[in-house]
Amino acid sequence: xxxxxxxxxxxxxxxxxxxxxxxxxxxxxxxxxxxxxxxxxxxxxxxxxxxxxxxxxxxxxxxxxxxxxxxxxxxxxxxxxxxxxxxxxxxxxxxxxxxxxxxxxxxxxxxxxxxxxxxxxxxxxxxxxxxxxxxxxxxxxxxxxxxxxxxxxxxxxxxxxxxxxxxxxxxxxxxxxxxxxxxxxxxxxxxxxxxxxxxxxxxxxxxxxxxxxxxxxxxxxxxxxxxxxxxxxxxxxxxxxxxxxxxxxxxxxxxxxxxxxxxxxxxxxxxxxxxxxxxxxxxxx
Numbered sequence: 001x002x003x004x005x006x007x008x009x010x011x012x013x014x015x016x017x018x019x020x021x022x023x024x025x026x027x028x029x030x031x032x033x034x035x036x037x038x039x040x041x042x043x044x045x046x047x048x049x050x051x052x053x054x055x056x057x058x059x060x061x062x063x064x065x066x067x068x069x070x071x072x073x074x075x076x077x078x079x080x081x082x083x084x085x086x087x088x089x090x091x092x093x094x095x096x097x098x099x100x101x102x103x104x105x106x107x108x109x110x111x112x113x114x115x116x117x118x119x120x121x122x123x124x125x126x127x128x129x130x131x132x133x134x135x136x137x138x139x140x141x142x143x144x145x146x147x148x149x150x151x152x153x154x155x156x157x158x159x160x161x162x163x164x165x166x167x168x169x170x171x172x173x174x175x176x177x178x179x180x181x182x183x184x185x186x187x188x189x190x191x192x193x194x195x196x197x198x199x200x201x202x203x204x205x206x207x208x209x210x211x212x213x214x215x216x217x218x219x220x221x222x223x224x225x226x227x228x229x230x231x232x233x234x235x236x237x238x239x240x241x242x243x244x245x246x247x248x249x250x251x252x253x254x255x256x257x258x259x260x261x262x263x264x265x266x267x268x269x270x271x272x273x274x275x276x277x278x279x280x281x282x283x284x285x
Contacts, residue, residue, distance in 0.1 A: 001078060004085045012086045016152035016204035017188075019196060024078070024133060026195045032069040033135040033218060036060070036098060049166045052107050060098040062220065070098060074222040079131050079197070086199055087127060089226040094128075096222050098135075101143055106211035107165055110172035111148075114202045114223070116159045117171070120241040122231030126156070128202035131222040138192040138219065143211035145190040145198070148181045152201035161245075163252045169245040173205060181205060 002023060012018040041056035052058045062070045073079075074096035083091045100106065115126050138144045151157075159171040190198060200206065211217055231237065267274045 001081050004082065009086060012199065012201070015149045017147055017149070017190075017198060017200040018086065019190070019192065019198050020082070022193075022195045023197050024073075024076075024195050028069070028073060029133070029135050029194055032073055032220070035069045036135070036218070049168055052102070052105065052165060054105050055100065055102040058100050058102070058107065060100070062096040062098055063093070070220060071096065073133060074220050079133070079222055080224065082197075083129055083131060083199065083222075083224045087129060087226050089127065089228050091224050091226050094223055094225045096220065099219050099221060101208070101211045101217040101219075103142070103211060103214050103216045106143060106217065108143075108210045109208045110162075110170070111178055111205055111207035112159060112171050112173055113151075113157060113205055115156055118202060119156065120237060120244070122234045122237040123225070123229055124232070125229050126152075126201070126203045127226045127229045129224050130200055130202065131224065132190075132192075132198040132200070133220040133222070134192045134194055134196065134198075135218040135220065136216060137194055138190065138217055140189055140191065142213045142215040142217040143209045144192070144217065145206055145208050147188045147190060147200065148178075148185045148205040149188050150185055151181060152204040155203065157205070161248055163249065167249060167253060169248040169252075172207075178205075 002020070008018055008020075041051075044060055045051060045057045046061070050057055050059045060070070062068065062074050065071060066075075075093045080091055080093065114128070114130060118128060119126070132138075132145065136142075157173055157177065160174055161169055161171050164170045192198060225231075263275060273279060
């Protein structure tokens, strides 16, 4: 096990994140990546909402199947022990997943706090954190994570909701707020080699861009809660949160259906061009 230095714990408390270099077995990570690439995406993707344009799977939830190489890494005692030291509390894994930011088009993750997805499930505080374990080198060249240091001290920040590329309701922090954060806190680029691990607080503001590079960026994300922060009525609270997001998704889907249906029918009924660029006289001959 790794015994953290006081300076490392202080850095996490002050900055909201901590990188530990060459701290995990590269062999185990290589085996996990090989295993993931051997899976049939159609069998592990729960629905089309876990896919992206040209990408057969973008997210794989690892907590459900405990007999995989991915789960064994996500729940490793090393990870939980370090998290326990950082939070000065006993901890447990409450969720884990693999994020595939595929080469040439992996989708952006707009700036947010993880708390926006967690707090309404019944947790009384933000005494939670995540551990990012890269299965491939992770840097600016393949849309690596960016963090606003110290923003975990601000408590919960108001988020705006939006509909992502798959029609799902997601949350982001307003650009005007981000402008202020950039002036005050700047941005930290998270550059990791395979074997490095990153821990970051649940309230730190973070995000990443589209991956337009030729290199994929695959990570395991262990999401960890402290024992003193056990949620209350998690089942009913989680259902309420699901309904809140689904209501937004349903409303937007209905609006889009109405608009596109009108667009389609208008063009079908007309012999003239009803949308897109007009046809110039030179092309009408």
